Amino acid sequence: MKKLIVVILVLLFSVVGLKAQLIEQAKPIVNAEVVFNEENGIVAVEGEHFYKQTNTEIRQWFITSKGKVPEVKPDPDGEHIDGASGNAYIEILPDTRTTHSCKLYKFEEANEETFKLVNFTDLPGKVAVLHYKVKINKSGRYYVWVRIFSTGSEDNGVHVGLDGAWPENGKRMQWCEGKNSWTWESKQRTEKEHCGVPKQIFLDIPKAGIHDIQFSMREDGFEIDKFILANDINYVPQGKGPACKLYKSQLLRAFEKVLKADTSGH
Ligand SMILES: [Ca+2]
Ligand SMILES: [Ca+2]
Numbered sequence: 001m002k003k004l005i006v007v008i009l010v011l012l013f014s015v016v017g018l019k020a021q022l023i024e025q026a027k028p029i030v031n032a033e034v035v036f037n038e039e040n041g042i043v044a045v046e047g048e049h050f051y052k053q054t055n056t057e058i059r060q061w062f063i064t065s066k067g068k069v070p071e072v073k074p075d076p077d078g079e080h081i082d083g084a085s086g087n088a089y090i091e092i093l094p095d096t097r098t099t100h101s102c103k104l105y106k107f108e109e110a111n112e113e114t115f116k117l118v119n120f121t122d123l124p125g126k127v128a129v130l131h132y133k134v135k136i137n138k139s140g141r142y143y144v145w146v147r148i149f150s151t152g153s154e155d156n157g158v159h160v161g162l163d164g165a166w167p168e169n170g171k172r173m174q175w176c177e178g179k180n181s182w183t184w185e186s187k188q189r190t191e192k193e194h195c196g197v198p199k200q201i202f203l204d205i206p207k208a209g210i211h212d213i214q215f216s217m218r219e220d221g222f223e224i225d226k227f228i229l230a231n232d233i234n235y236v237p238q239g240k241g242p243a244c245k246l247y248k249s250q251l252l253r254a255f256e257k258v259l260k261a262d263t264s265g266h
């Protein structure tokens with residue numbers, strides 16, 4: 001009997017421990033006071049620096065950093081921390097649709113029974129919405145670039161929006177090239193062009209000042225390292241992209257550096 005009680009207690013504590021970790025990795029690590037600044041037509045923001053996430057009933061974004069991989073299953077393609085800017089990235093989990101043959105559950109067709117199973121939506125702003133604060137000094141059109149890691153055909157689409165709205169040119173960001181590596185892209189998927197049309201993903205910001213940038217799920221398993229808003233239509237990010245500039249407040253926490261696999265023989 002004593003043994004049974006011990007077993008039950010151990011089980012209970014491990015469940016509580018797991019839940020605590022889940023909540024921790026889905027929680028923002030910056031507060032709403034943290035505002036990123038536009039300088040010379042560029043705003044760069046780490047994916048992991050969202051100040052809140054909403055519409056989290058079906059899916060959530062989880063932060064992965066060194067040694068801290070979210071225990072959310074399924075996530076068959078594992079972690080991709082090596083090469084991530086700021087030593088961290090975020091992912092929408094669980095990832096139940098990994099190949100075209102996996103059952104598709106669209107938010108727009110969901111009923112009471114299938115609501116929790118939703119793994120795709122063409123409707124922006126409905127599932128797993130991330131929020132970031134940016135200060136724009138020069139109003140105008142900003143092209144949106146996102147650095148992502150895709151390993152298949154069902155983890156390479158997302159929606160972007162501004163100040164609670166989801167304009168046409170923020171819908172269906174799409175990646176085809178650069179599988180299995182961190183890749184910058186700014187393309188919009190259309191009926192004619194499934195791999196996306198360049199220079200068609202942008203946000204028109206009519207007034208200088210502080211704005212909210214949002215991303216929401218199109219496909220589960222989607223991974224964001226960093227995003228950039230660029231005023232110049234011809235801008236193309238390189239490597240990990242430019243440094244993130246703060247307008248207000250400060251970042252309190254840095255993630256532990258990821259060292260490349262030790263091949264030095266030490
Ligand atoms: Ca994954
Ligand atoms: Ca997926």
Ligand SMILES: [Ca+2]
Pocket residue numbers: 046047048084085086087088089224225226
């Ligand atoms: Ca990052």
